[in-house]
Amino acid sequence: MDKKTACAHVPEPSEFEYTTRDAIIYALGVGARAKEDLCYVYENHEDFKVLPSFIVAPGFQAHTLMDWPGVEFDLQKVLHGEQYIEVLHPLPAEGKLKSEARVVDILDKGSGALILGNVTSYDESGKKVAIQQFSTFQTGYGNFGGDRTSPHEFKAATVPDRAPDAVIEQKTSVDQAALYRLGSGDMNPLHVDPQFAKMSGFKTPILHGLCSLGFATRHVIAAWAGNDANKFKAIKVRFSSPVFPGQTLVTETWRTGNRIIFQMKVKETGKVVISNAYVDLIEASERPTIPVDLVSKL
Numbered sequence: 001m002d003k004k005t006a007c008a009h010v011p012e013p014s015e016f017e018y019t020t021r022d023a024i025i026y027a028l029g030v031g032a033r034a035k036e037d038l039c040y041v042y043e044n045h046e047d048f049k050v051l052p053s054f055i056v057a058p059g060f061q062a063h064t065l066m067d068w069p070g071v072e073f074d075l076q077k078v079l080h081g082e083q084y085i086e087v088l089h090p091l092p093a094e095g096k097l098k099s100e101a102r103v104v105d106i107l108d109k110g111s112g113a114l115i116l117g118n119v120t121s122y123d124e125s126g127k128k129v130a131i132q133q134f135s136t137f138q139t140g141y142g143n144f145g146g147d148r149t150s151p152h153e154f155k156a157a158t159v160p161d162r163a164p165d166a167v168i169e170q171k172t173s174v175d176q177a178a179l180y181r182l183g184s185g186d187m188n189p190l191h192v193d194p195q196f197a198k199m200s201g202f203k204t205p206i207l208h209g210l211c212s213l214g215f216a217t218r219h220v221i222a223a224w225a226g227n228d229a230n231k232f233k234a235i236k237v238r239f240s241s242p243v244f245p246g247q248t249l250v251t252e253t254w255r256t257g258n259r260i261i262f263q264m265k266v267k268e269t270g271k272v273v274i275s276n277a278y279v280d281l282i283e284a285s286e287r288p289t290i291p292v293d294l295v296s297k298l
């Protein structure tokens with residue numbers, strides 16, 4: 001890893017054009033349902049909205065580390081460590097976005113290197129609409145003498161030492177990763193090809209970490225913002241363990257003002273798959289805002 005070279009590289013901006021169809025396929029890929037989430041999956045709905053986490057699609061397109069100068073990249077040894085997203089303005093139903101990507105730091109974690117990459121996206125008028133940080137862990141490329149921490153990192157949250165205020169549960173489809181890859185543009189074969197998954201150390205293909213993030217985004221918006229995506233401000237997650245398509249995701253949430261701290265578990269195993277996470281809302285409700293059959297109030 002050559003931090004100086006990587007941080008100095010300035011690639012050409014990435015252009016991303018999408019329609020309502022793309023936004024809908026993404027929403028379905030992160031578990032949106034026609035009955036409960038019609039405004040995210042029907043283009044003629046009077047209040048059609050694009051899920052804020054859809055911004056990962058242009059972000060992922062722009063954040064291409066495979067040929068990045070100064071970065072040693074091996075697709076079979078790469079893990080998505082953390083993700084930060086901040087949406088400054090609601091995403092339009094369709095349009096063109098320009099995204100600028102930069103590597104801002106490379107950390108030496110001993111067993112591997114943690115690459116911090118920032119992506120800033122603009123609409124057609126030049127207005128900044130979102131910023132993201134991808135934290136990518138490259139196993140086997142540590143011990144290069146770099147720093148272990150960075151002032152550029154968006155810090156994770158501390159989960160409260162009390163019972164959650166609300167818990168949202170949703171089962172994923174066995175085809176979830178196959179659908180999500182079409183809506184997000186993340187075509188990594190790890191998530192669909194059994195042989196590639198085995199070469200990467202998994203018995204079967206795993207769900208994209210950003211797909212789990214999309215589920216969590218929906219769950220928090222539904223539970224604490226009246227299912228109004230326009231109240232979303234930011235999300236930070238740490239990916240702790242893989243999810244396999246078909247497993248049930250359980251999002252445990254704690255309200256602390258307009259910040260909803262959460263963690264996500266797999267019901268079948270009890271493992272935490274997203275930890276030390278939060279969603280910042282413009283305005284959070286005082287109580288969960290969806291029916292008790294969908295949210296268990298503890």
